[in-house]
Amino acid sequence: MLADAQNVMPDELKFEGDKAFFTAALDRADLILHGRNSYEDQPNSPRRKRIILTRKVEAIAPDPTNLKATLWNPAGASFEAACHHAGVDTGTVAVIGGPGVFGMFMGRYDVFWLSVAPHVRLPAGEPCFPGVPARSPQEILGAHGLHAGEPQMLDATHEVTVTPWRRGA
Template identity: 65%
Template structure:
C-alpha cells in the first residue's frame, strides 16, 4: 500500500471548525475554499472522516470513503452510502479498512473531525489549513484535540509540520489556505 496523506479543514480565528452542536456554520463557508476543497477531494482515492463530517458536494456519493464510528465492530458497507465503509479503528486497522474499501494506493484525504485528524497527525504529508480570520465561534468545536488550549499552528508544529506560503482563497474575507508539510531531514 502506497498512500499520500492530506488533511483539510477551514477554521475560525479562534481555531474552531464547528459550532457547539458539531455543525459547520454558514459563517465558515466561502466559495473559494469550497472550490479548493472540492477539487482536492475529486483527486483523492479515499476520503476519511467521522460521523459529523461530510462534504455535501455533487460528487460526494461517488467518492470512496471510510467513516469512523464506534457503533459497529466489523467493517461494513454503509447502508445509506454504497461507496462508504463504516470503520471502527478499535476493531480493524487502517490497512484492513482500506482493503475492505478496495483502495490500495493514492491520496487519502482526512476531513475531520478533531479525533479523526488526531489519528493521522503523524502521517500527514501535507495538512491544508484554511483560515477565516474574521469569524469567531465562541464555545465551538476545536479543529484538533487540544484546541483551544493550544493553537492549531502549535499542534501541527508539535507533530513535525512546517507552514509553507499561504494562498489567498477569498480576498473579500481574507480567507487563506496554508500547506503545512512534514519536515523531512535528509540522510
C-alpha cells in the same frame, strides 16, 4: 474552530474560495475518510469511495446505505485493513471531519491543508484539533513534525487563506 457551539458549521464560516479548494481536493483524492457526523454534501459525494469511522461495527463492514462506503471501527481493525476493504491500497486519502478524526492521523499526514478565516469568531465552538484553544492549530501541527508552506489566498475580501503543512519540509 470548525463549527459553532451547537456543532454546526455556520454560514459566516463558509467562503466560496474555500469551498472550491476543498471540492477540488476531494475530487483528486482516491479515498475520503471521515467521522460519522461529517459529510461534504456535494454533487460528486455519491461517487466518492469513503471510509466512515464508527463504533457501530466491530471492525470493518460495508455501509448498507452506500455501496461506495466502508464502515470502520479503529478499535477492531487497522486503517490499512479498512483501506483494503474499500479497495484502495495506494493513492491519496483525504481526511475530513472534526478534532477526533484529525487527531487520529496527526502522525501520518504527508500534508495538512489548514484554512484560516481570521475575522470569524466562534466562542465555545468545535475546535479543529484536540488541544485547541489551549494551543493554536499551527502550534499543534508543528509539534507533530509538520512545517508551514506558503499560504494561498482563497478569499481576499475576508482574508481567508489555506496553508499547506508538510511533513519534513
